[in-house]
Amino acid sequence: MNATPELNATGHSRSFSRRGFLGLTAAAAAVPLLAACGGGSASKGGGGDLIKFWDMPWATPAYNDAAKKITESYVPAGSGPKAGYQTIQWNNFYQTFSSAIASKTGPAVSTGGGFQAFQFDQQGQIAYADKVIDALKKNGQFDDFLPGVLEPFQSDKGYVAVPWQLDMRVNWYRKSLFEKAGVDVPKDWNGLLEAGKALKKIGAVGFMTGAGAGNFLGNHAVVQMMVNNGGGVWDENGGIDVMNDRNVEAVEFMYELYSNGIIDPAGVSYNGDNHDAQWKNKAKAAYGPHVFGLNNRIGDTSGDLLVADPIAGPHGDKATLLFPNNIMMYKNTPSQEASEAFLVYYMGKLKDLWQQKLMNALPVFKSITELPEFTSDPNNVKIVKEWQPIAKTFGARGTKLTANTAVLDGGQALTQFAQTVLSGKGDAKTALKAFEAGLKQVVKS
């Protein structure tokens, strides 16, 4: 009868000592420290007998299978090392790379985040690709690059990485909704405003984007509008230049779009799936910026979802954002010459990936954009002809990329700014000032 209270009041509770309890509590409470300081999944063997090539899941698993096959088919000249392939997941990829590099078990060559090469270059881990560029000049591939794609990678010390595919923001529209609304697809900002108002009347969204968990397209959309107006986050020398007139004008226009109900008010919380669902819904998203190959991404190749013409800002500027994904080499390698030889080989095999229709991205080589497998989709042709020539990087208004662009992309300052604008809170100048202040806190001068 009295057993439970007696036990509680005597023996057991006293042997459960405070010191022991505190020790265990401290251990349990240390979880955030463990999470923060990492110890990610460093994989084995950066050096050894293989050139380790780490690649990301850029498309369906079939892509990684094909990339693995290309890697493992590499036959080195002489007695050089062969190459090994490993897929690295996007989750915590920066932690994975960092811990592997720190423990000297990282790759010799890798793809990765768009600005990763610049971050690791800042930390002295990157091997420059000048000799690879020289080899590409010799084999003719250098002249095959689309205009302007190599320039962002050229630093004072050398080429930080070599671009291999382009992630571009282009404006898409759903033809049937414009027909239903009885308006033309916009060619300038004024047209965008008028079309948006007409589309709203039929319940469609005239500027669809999303800035929820893990979805950076909304962030890109706001910067894209700034760049489209001749603005940008940086000046020509890479310094912060947020409060310029063109940016203010662009952000004021975004607020105008919001106040007219042209931007979906729920968009600020759309994750990638929610965002795509709006485009899948044939009555909802009518116009807005999205990635190359949106039609394939959401499985709508009926011809109703089309790439729009680039729109002109109030001063006649036309521009969009481009994220040149790249392949980088690391100093920790069994042989720098072997890394370079492998990268030259891999660049020569890129065509296979587009021929097999595994890639949903713009290639860097003109010859690939001329392949029938690529030109079979008229949207692709339009992007190459009309959007690629006007594309600028996140480094705009400068032309070079730096480690600071990594801090901009996905950083708290830009996310907070974009979410403020896309939820119509405050005004343009206040939002831009907060953005500038946030950026100054994290950007290294």
Next chain:
Amino acid sequence: MTTVNSGLSRARRGIAPGGAGRPAPQAGVNRASKLHGQTSRTYFWLILPSVLLLLLINGYPLVYAGIQATHDGSLIDAGNFVGVDNFSSVLASEAFWKAVQFTLVFTLVGVFGSWAVGLGLALLLRTRIPAGGLFKVLLLLPWVVPIVVSSTAWNWLVASPDSPTAKLFTAFGLETPLFLADPTLAAVTVCLFKVWVSFPFMMMMSAGALTSVDNTVYEAASMDGATRWQQFTGITLPLTARSTYISWILMTIFCVNDFPTIYLLTGGGPVDATTSLVVYAYRKVFQDFQTGPGVAVAFLMTITLVIVSTALYRQIRKSSVE
């Protein structure tokens, strides 16, 4: 009333009707003391491997985190020693205090909301209801289902104006709610999601504690004329207090350290409305690439958790002594 109170007082001490309370001290105290000493030594040796393992697992990251928090480096290189600069910059940041505020709300709602629901259901399931076992299993599902799955389900329920919950509101003629896009509603949604995910744990803890309360205690209280509410406040709560405090400590740690519940549903947005300290620390380290300040936030969280846990531990001791 005096009879009721005296009955409840006896019941609280676990004394059944007609019982005599604690047994009187007996002879042979020295022998008992000797045995107690031997038992303590046995406990010590049994617990030692686990404690050593915990120290090894936590020791290195703690020390390394200490180094990172006092340096200005990256994940690869520790960088230069900056003393407490990272702590002072974090403490001076408005975003940090906003995260503190949300963490407090999230933790309070998470702990007490899930405890209230869990205890209520545990009391309900204590009564004989048809298919009680099946209900218990079903009620455990939110805790058992991986958080990625449940967050996806909640996202589907609330994310867009076309989602079922939003449509339900509009069907009743209400304005379309922006559950995740409106800062206040997003905070409410995330807290409710946390309660939903956590109540099964609290239910299990409460159910376990309730089984240790003998029915005769309630019978005694009933005979003394105690109402249901008096039985709940005078018997159920005090006799399950020890388990309750432990569950509060654990849930406080779970809530403060909870990254996926928030990050998967809102990513900390909109405009930082649902950014907790652990999300803030993550974003500092992995999105702003500010390792030192991010780890400093994690350190501050750890210190706070130890203080809160100690305070709650004192409550456990008090409840044991009473």
